[in-house]
Amino acid sequence: MLFLLSGSWAVAQEAKTATIEIKTSAQCEKCKATIEKAMAFEKGVVKSDLDVETKVLKVTYKTARTNPETIRKAVSMAGYDADDVAADPKAYSSLSDCCKKPEDRQDEHAGHQ
């Protein structure tokens, strides 16, 4: 089973990659982790990096295995807007308070001690 996995990996490594930038609704470091984790487990994604300041997510992916549309959809399913694709409502509602858009927050966190 392991050999099979590593085999398919080796083949996939050789494929062509491309990089896109997606404007998200990320709010904080926690959102960065959520989104980057979602990307890490997304098929075809090689690398991702979210800049919290600009809310821009940079994704490097294998062109043979996925496309920008699928990646935006995955960001949406993690609970965040991705360019013109709105966040999946169910995923958004289960985000912790600090990751929601300011107008939707209930609690005010006083910050870390």
Add this chain to the structure above:
Amino acid sequence: MKQKHFILIFLLAVMSVRVLYGQTIIKGQIYESSDQAKLVVLPYANIYWEGTQTGTVADDNGRFSIEQPSKSVNRLIASFVGYQNDTILIQNQRSVEFKLRKGQSLGEVEVKERMAGSFISSLKPIKTEVITTAGLQKLACCNLSESFENNATVDVGFADAVTGAKQIQMLGLAGVYSQLMVENIPFTRGLGSAFGLSFVPGTWMESIQVSKGTSSVINGYESTTGQINAEFRKPDNTDKFFINLYGNNEGRLEANVHASSIIREDKLSTLLLGHVSTQFRKIDMNNDGFLDQPLARQINLSNRWSYEKHGVMESKFGINFLRDEREGGQLMQRKTDEAIQAGDYVIKSATQRIQVYDKTGFIFHSLPNTSLGLIFSGLLHDQNSNFGLNDYDARQIGFYGNAIFQSQIGSEAHTYNAGVSFMYDNFDETYRDSSFNRIESVPGAFAQYTYTHGTKLSVIAGLRLDHHSIYGTIFTPRVHFKLALAENTVLRGSAGKGYRSPSILAENTGILVSSRQLHFSGNFKMEEAWNYGVNLTQTIPITDKRKAVLSADYYRTDFVNQVILDLDKDYQHIYIYNLEGKSYSNSFQVNAEIGLFEGFDLSAAYRLNDVKVTTAGVIRQRALISRNKGLLTASYSTRFEKWKFDFTGQYNGRTRLPLNVPALAAAGYGEFSPDYITIHLQITRKFKKWDAYAGVENLTNFVQHNPVLGADNPFGSDFDAGMIWGPLLGRMYYGGIRYLIKH
């Protein structure tokens, strides 16, 4: 086979529900900050109001409730060692959720990517190691008996060479001296001792808490050497659906399925846990004609319910059903029935268990910190078995009830528990042509006082008084303390008494698979021992994200009375009698855990057990117990745990073998068994919705040679399959998948 009685009993139990009076009570739950959608509960964290001494400790599920002393005190802080503090400003909300991030940095926001496999709770006065789901998944197979391979505190080994029964040891003493509980309900009392560990499927468990030494008097007079409590998955906070499929090259297949449904949000939920497994391949690596492990089939079902009336009461109840069948012995050539016909040595065992339970907690709003918990459990255990020509049939009808009241005296610094309990067991055992019927009924009362001075000092003093229908009055005193010597240095100690009533046949399957004659002498008394222990835990922060934890402990157990199985007197008998002389155990252990670099954890432990007992009139090292043990574990995971690699290496020292056994000498043994090393490896790959894992157990392929003495003549005088000191199964490869759907 006797007529079956089904007794349905209802009961209740408790959780430490703490509630407070006054105008404002804040309830909440604490999680580990995690980037997954699924929240991981963080138990035992501290919660306190900024600038005050008012605080509380979250329970096993990370739940807490705390009173707001006044509107001006409005910053609620959650803290836990190894995690960053978090503060929530309380305005009008009555319920809050904390998500604590790992690491001790102050300013920087740190992202938690991994969950520790195990940790030592820094707050409980009783030192408690918590094995988390992540820890349980490091060794994917199969049930509670495999959950301790990477833990130095608990040893697990086969009880004999044919039935597949496994037994644990703590402090170098048999597992029966520690108390095994599932959700704080005694689990393997009486007949459950033999195969009980294999009745708890690995994936059902959310966590296991292990504590050494005597534990709180609340749970009874048992737990002389320690307590193990397994928490199952909870209906109200588990995945919607989970399936685990497992297989290995020795012919074991296993499936675990969990399905949960929230019927009414925050009110009523239910969870169905299912397990089926089979050992279908006949394996005889050592060519002695005996199966190395029995053919087995098990079906195990549990339906759990959770009901909550917010702020008033909480109830968890359910029913468990199990059927377990195994067939072992000389089955390489023939089918079971044919082998019996042909006069071969065959063991057969069929066990059925039904358990119902209820744990209910009530909260009193008129008094601060006051609650009442009720626990009830009813058990029917029925076992029919043959060991060669010997039949052993047993049935136990048991009832357990415990009512625990908790409140405070004046302030939160002084809390107490008091309550009453009742245990009833009706045993009906038949071995060959002797029957061992007995009814044990034990009403009891207990009280326990806890003094807490912030996080610095806590002291627990407890007493219980029970009246046993056979053994009379039992008085159990116990004390525990925890003292924070410095910010990262914690000293703990305990002293107390433990008792248990012996169930000789059920607890020692090894003596049933031997030609040795059992020779019982005297009326057995209750087993009784003192246990004392100290331990020191030192946490050393290395960087924001990594730390080292060093700990050392020493425990001594001194038996006042013990039922001795004397294997040393002569090889044709096993003499069973009350202790004449001394019996004690000294156990010394050191542990070091260190996060070497991001994603890489290393732990090492060394343990010395000096266990002595008087057999054949002389005090000597207890047979088949190894004096030295070493453990090394390493775990590496890539970012987001996409790949995970786990290594577990164990060194087990030699053990003393029983004296004057010609068959041992004939098999080439001297005074001691050899020492050996075992290694387990596992690789896990996480995908979006599922995980795949593969591994190898016992990589060094070390097995005990000649585990069945006199295997060529099982009805002759040399036959003995009960002298086990090492692994019975060779190198084994396994793999499996887990798939889950979240709510």
